[in-house]
Amino acid sequence: MTGPAAVRPVLEMRGITKTFPGVTALREVNLTVRPGEVHAVCGENGAGKSTLMKVLSGVHPHGSYDGEIRFEGEPVAFRDIRASERHGIVIIHQELALVPHLSIAENIFLGNERAARGLIDWNETLRRAGTLLKRVGLRENPQTPVADLGVGKQQLVEIAKALAKEVKLLILDEPTAALNDEDSAALLGLILELRDQGVASIIISHKLNEIRRVADSVTILRDGRTIETLAVRGTAGAEPRLSEDRLIRGMVGRDLDQRFPDRTPYGGEDAGHVALSVRGWTVRHPVDHQRTVVDDVSLTVRRGEIVGVAGLMGAGRTELAMSLFGRSYGIHVAGTVEVGGREVVTRTVPAAIDAGLAYVTEDRKTYGLNLIDDINRNISLPSLPGMRRRGVVDEHHERRVAERYRTTMNIKAPTVFEQVGRLSGGNQQKVVLSKWIHADPEVLILDEPTRGIDVGAKYEIYTVVDRLAAQGKAVLFISSELPELLGMCDRIYTMAEGRLTGEVARADATQEVLMRQMTLNRS
Amino acid sequence: MTTTTTPPRPQPPAAPAQPSAAALLLNGVRGNMRQYGMLIALVFIVVLFQIWTDGTLLLPNNVSNLIQQNGYILILAMGMMIVIIAGHIDLSVGSVVAFVGAMSAVMMVRHDMPWVLALTLSLLIGAVAGAWQGFFIAYVGIPSFIVTLAGMLLFRGLTQIVLEGQSIAPFPDGFQNIAKGFIPEMGPYTQYHNPTLLLGLVAVVFLLWREWRDRRRQLAHELDVPPFGLWALKCTAVTAAVVAFTLTLASFHGVPVVMLIMCALLIGLGYVMRNAVIGRHVYALGGNKAAAKLSGVKDKRVTFLVFVNMGVLAALAGCVYAARLNAGTPQAGLNFELEAIAASFIGGASMSGGVGTVMGAVIGGLVLGVLNNGMSLVGIGTDYQQVIKGLVLLAAVGFDVWNKRRAGK
Secondary structure (H helix, E strand, O other): OOOOOOOOOOEEEEEEEEEEOOEEEEEEEEEEEOOOOEEEEEOOOOOOHHHHHHHHHOOOOOOOOEEEEEEOOEEOOOOOHHHHHHOOEEEEOOOOOOOOOOEHHHHHOOOOOOEEOOEEOHHHHHHHHHHHHHHHOOOOOOOOEHHHOOHHHHHHHHHHHHHHOOOOEEEEEOOOOOOOHHHHHHHHHHHHHHHHOOOEEEEEOOOHHHHHHHOOEEEEEEOOEEEEEEEOEOOOOOOEOOOHHHHHHHHHOOOOOOOOOOOOOOOOOOOOOEEEEEEEEEEEOOOOOOOEEEEEEEEEEEOOOEEEEEEOOOOOHHHHHHHHOOOOOOEEEEEEEEEOOEEEOOOOHHHHHHOOEEEEOOOHHHHHOOOOOEHHHHHHHHHHHHHEEOOEEOHHHHHHHHHHHHHHOOOOOOOOOOEHHHOOHHHHHHHHHHHHHHOOOOEEEEEOOOOOOOHHHHHHHHHHHHHHHHOOOEEEEEEOOHHHHHHHOOEEEEEEOOEEEEEEEHHHOOHHHHHHHHOOOOO | OOOOOOOOOOOOOOOOOOOOHHHHHHHHHHHOHHHHHHHHHHHHHHHHHHHHOOOOOOOHHHHHHHHHHHHHHHHHHHHHHHHHHOOOOOOOHHHHHHHHHHHHHHHHHHOOOOHHHHHHHHHHHHHHHHHHHHHHHHHHOOOHHHHHHHHHHHHHHHHHHHHOOOOEOOOOHHHHHHHHOEOOOOOOOOOOOHHHHHHHHHHHHHHHHHHHHHHHHHHHOOOOOOOHHHHHHHHHHHHHHHHHHHHHHHOOOOOEHHHHHHHHHHHHHHHHHHHOHHHHHHHHHHHOHHHHHHOOOOHHHHHHHHHHHHHHHHHHHHHHHHHHHOOEOOOOOOOHHHHHHHHHHHOOOOOOOOOOOHHHHHHHHHHHHHHHHHHHHOOOOHHHHHHHHHHHHHHHHHHHHHHHHHHHO
């Protein structure tokens, strides 16, 4: 590592390896945080940042990983989150862990109550809460329910909660992802203030300008390995020396080590005709109506074409896809959609399906499958009306369809009556794909179709996607894996903060070009 | 682009392994473990009380009595099962039973309405009651527990208002026959009830024909079927059971009217839940609402219709119960919702929805019914009966939870 190594580090993680069944999430990762510094951890989606923080905070307990963690010079072995908190390591997740109907003060001391003999000392609670709120710069009555605060202020309550636990190392996972510019600036300012008071922080962020603004050093992870640790600035408070380009190079320098099947171009007469055309698509957040999640997006996909959508977490890709598919996400949706040159109104999912759209979700367990039902019935669900004979579902036809997909998609299960919840991730994904292929749409929106599945199954999914394009389907391919997009797509759009930030043809696309456009932000 | 490491070898699509007959059977049984388990438990309970009561339990008149005693609970249980499969609950059915019974009494006794018309209007009232609750649950989004808890109070109150706190009686004979009547005897004198024998024959022929047709179609589609021996055994067992039951009923007054109603509902609702698109949508909605919505299931409409169906069935049960009592009374249907819910869970429903069959609800209801009847015959007091029924419910669901956890390992 660079920088003065004379001071004893507050945290040293050495040779951390963490495996899940089938995947190695972290491989020999090292991370060193010096006292009183803000240390950024960055990398692509799936690089292993969150897993590393879960190892550090005890969510993955000692013994479930290999390697050593030393905190303030002492080796530590955390059994759970409480153990790491006792040492002063507090993690603040992206999804805030506050109880909305309890007051600020109650939330700050939740699990850490100011009490004597089992009874809460309310005077002490309120007094200390007031002090802590002053420290984080939040001017609110400690008795206000948390639900009445905006996300930005809730974030500050989380930090106050951490301070109440005598925090020595604060971990912030994407702290500004849900904040507006003003709240972000306030939060980053607070992190710097705490640093000056001696609290070290680890901040996970995709926003490169933010890293340059607050971090003293940065560790880059890629594919579960430590790539490098760089100093952002010479001395604390000095102007940053590290450029965004240098960061991007570290983040994307991945080898293109996956092979992709050869494409057969679509040879139909209507090849090249626009199948999907979206104009001025704008979507507001379903709860926070002020936030624009998808901002004036316009795109086209032609028949037989695979078009990628690249973007980091929170860029609005899934929100775009789900709002297109029957307005399944967001409110105040505006814009027009044309399928095959005709404008369609897809206010409901059945209308979207009728219009020829299909959406294969990124979260197959929550949105894609009925896990307690079998392969047979999962595949037929969207197509049931078409499987009717004399008004009722023709079970034999249904089963024959399921058997066909089990064979052609190579779904590994003894029978089509196997419960979907018992299948592996790759096989579950094949069931979701089968379900939507059988619905016979014109346009398929695939949202992270290879997330969480092994390399062999990925190749099979790629083959299926290529085959669909060869049949003249239009495919919109959302992915966080840049090599996958480069290997599969004819064109790639990039998104950041809800807007399209670029469109690159396959020939011109490199990981660096895409990452630069994915990390563009307004401020 | 560079290719550095060895590319994954795409696996040749292996011919799907032919599952063995045992695997097929096991798969079928495992999927319906609780229902098969409860069928076995039902047989066990019947045998137990048959011995304990020195053969009284299965005497023809007691079997008839058992069916008529439990008819309305079974009707409610079938509707409740569908509600629970959809991921909801209905606490109001007992009050709807009372309200509809009261309305039918008012129509027939106070206003001298012909009973067929009154019955039709009663079912319509049930549909409206169901639609009222379904509207708040499906379209307004109030949890079904709250809406039907409110309905429980509301319809009980309306019952008392309509009846002015009094019982109204008596009903015309035609109406009473719904609960107490049997299908009429006809033809020459045999030792048995002729139409019942005929119905039994029709049932056997129909069941065997259906089995044969399913098997033939499956073979035609080149799907896996259980081996012939096993299939023949199943057919024999079904035939034997139907014949024995038919002879029992036929040696008394024949088939009770309420049993005809129940069988029609069982076949009709079972068919809808298994084969109709809306039935499948109910399962999908209960299994994973978000996924079902994203697959084009009209969740609101389906939920609404499930409650309308429950309302109609509750109204039917209300008429049957009123006809059996021969009065509309303010206290009718008390705790019926709990019996129906218990029957559903004993019969294989899951608290989180998505699981269960209409047949399961009937089996669950029969387990409770035979327990009631058998324990009364051997002279166990209602106090102990409640304790035992509570323990049976706990044991049935507990066994299922345990079984699932074991399967998950």
